Amino acid sequence: MKAIRYHSHGGPEVLQVEKVPRPKPAKHEVLVRVHAAGVNPGDWQIRSGLAGNRFPLPYIPGWDVSGVVEEVGPGSSLFRVGDEVFGMTADSGACAEYVAVPESQLAHKPAALSHVQAAAVPMSSFTAWHSLNKQGRLQAGETVIVNGAAGGVGHFAVQLAKQAGARVIGVTSGRNADFVRGLGAGEVLDYTAAPLEGTPWQADLAIDTIGGPNGDMLLETLRSGGRLVPVTFGHYNAEKAAARNVTVNEVQLLQISKTTLETIANMFDKGDLRVALDMVVPLEETRRAHERSESRRARGKIVIEISR
Numbered sequence: 001m002k003a004i005r006y007h008s009h010g011g012p013e014v015l016q017v018e019k020v021p022r023p024k025p026a027k028h029e030v031l032v033r034v035h036a037a038g039v040n041p042g043d044w045q046i047r048s049g050l051a052g053n054r055f056p057l058p059y060i061p062g063w064d065v066s067g068v069v070e071e072v073g074p075g076s077s078l079f080r081v082g083d084e085v086f087g088m089t090a091d092s093g094a095c096a097e098y099v100a101v102p103e104s105q106l107a108h109k110p111a112a113l114s115h116v117q118a119a120a121v122p123m124s125s126f127t128a129w130h131s132l133n134k135q136g137r138l139q140a141g142e143t144v145i146v147n148g149a150a151g152g153v154g155h156f157a158v159q160l161a162k163q164a165g166a167r168v169i170g171v172t173s174g175r176n177a178d179f180v181r182g183l184g185a186g187e188v189l190d191y192t193a194a195p196l197e198g199t200p201w202q203a204d205l206a207i208d209t210i211g212g213p214n215g216d217m218l219l220e221t222l223r224s225g226g227r228l229v230p231v232t233f234g235h236y237n238a239e240k241a242a243a244r245n246v247t248v249n250e251v252q253l254l255q256i257s258k259t260t261l262e263t264i265a266n267m268f269d270k271g272d273l274r275v276a277l278d279m280v281v282p283l284e285e286t287r288r289a290h291e292r293s294e295s296r297r298a299r300g301k302i303v304i305e306i307s308r
């Protein structure tokens with residue numbers, strides 16, 4: 001089968017189109033004929049070596065997948081050949097014509113979404129859902145600040161927080177302000193025009209999808225007793241957090257839950273959630289997709305279309 005693969009860490013140029021053996025589904029896995037693979041920052045973080053050496057080379061990138069079940073592995077009972085499914089692989093590999101995926105990490109594709117749209121959903125929406133509801137313990141009526149509101153995780157976090165009955169403040173650059181308001185943010189802070197410090201909000205919860213030095217500024221947007229949930233690594237001054245009585249959660253590397261994926265699929269089918277696509281490219285142009293993700297300017301999601 002055709003796949004994107006690399007043999008050494010480096011820039012987007014290490015990504016090659018290659019012929020590789022088609023995987024066999026193991027116990028409790030299904031083989032998916034991939035229609036589309038979603039791109040996440042983790043893809044280029046692993047490719048460049050930033051994420052360390054725990055991912056064996058040669059490596060096929062891609063965690064998010066949407067496609068059709070081609071073959072059912074031993075002991076698998078949840079899907080049948082021909083089912084349209086979406087979800088997250090256990091160990092990347094979605095940038096290929098076929099990938100084997102544990103059936104526990106897949107759900108039926110929402111009928112309302114194309115494969116390209118569905119492939120954009122799993123990792124980002126699950127991360128947003130988990131950080132708001134599980135780590136952030138969001139309650140209706142609370143105020144949530146989403147840092148990086150226009151990105152893959154952020155654009156779902158704004159919508160999911162609004163759906164949960166929260167007042168949402170989105171932090172984004174001015175060019176994305178209308179986009180973020182359209183997702184349900186009551187207010188937007190253009191971080192290129194004004195610093196986060198000194199904002200009048202006393203938010204209950206902050207979701208940080210950006211990290212870096214901005215973390216300390218986010219602490220100042222929270223009320224005493226507020227919670228900060230980072231989905232990526234940032235600098236949060238422990239003394240400042242303690243002085244402000246703000247709890248800072250640990251970054252968690254998440255494994256998707258089937259139940260949550262089904263809940264999210266249902267929200268799409270009911271029209272309660274939508275996905276924004278920044279860029280869709282064919283498999284042969286995966287380099288371009290990585291470059292775009294690495295630019296940190298994507299509005300919504302980047303997807304690689306593999307077959308129609």
Ligand SMILES: NC(=O)c1ccc[n+]([C@@H]2O[C@H](COP(=O)([O-])OP(=O)(O)OC[C@H]3O[C@@H](n4cnc5c(N)ncnc54)[C@H](OP(=O)(O)O)[C@@H]3O)[C@@H](O)[C@H]2O)c1
Nearest residue numbers: 041127148150151152153173209232252253254296297298
């Ligand atoms: N813990 C996990 O399991 C998990 C899962 C998924 C993702 N992550 C991590 O979460 C992070 C976000 O992922 P993502 O997919 O949302 O990234 P992304 O889609 O690449 O984020 C791009 C967005 O970031 C915004 N942005 C860039 N700099 C900003 C700043 N200083 N302040 C506010 N917004 C800014 C950009 O908007 P503007 O152009 O308007 O600035 C753009 O829309 C990544 O580091 C990723 O590795 C972790």
